[in-house]
Amino acid sequence: MEVDYLIIGSGLAGISFAETCLLHHKKIMVINNASQNSTTIAGGLYNPIVLKRFTKIWEAEAQLAITIPFYKNLETKLGTTFLYEIPLFRKLNNIEEQN
Structure with missing residues (x-):
């Protein structure tokens, strides 16, 4: 599958970028393994x-x-x-x- 963007992580930043890509009709793939938890800690404050x-x-x-x-x-x-x-x-x- 050919994609325009490969997004690593589905925290707040990754999901926000993914949504922006979709709004601009880009093909994306998101990979997340839950090894990072900065969104949980920072809470998007x-x-x-x-x-x-x-x-x-x-x-x-x-x-x-x-x-x-x-x-x-x-x-x-x-x-x-x-x-x-x-x-x-x-x-x-x-x-x-x-x-």
Whole structure:
């Protein structure tokens, strides 16, 4: 079988790339042996805020405008949930951080 892309691993990155390939009508093959578990450990965590200064990351709105719908569509296609939006709290170290 001839493929355009051979994808090693079916973690969040591998599945996301596979979905992007399929959306562009590419032939893919995914190989996964469960020897790696970085998606399980990292959980696909993303945070659009730089906590030290409480500022948004570069192009946060543009990145999330693409990312959130992509993952929500992928959840629907796969019949699972992996995008959990939760609040993020940070303990303030001093009055300057509070202000």
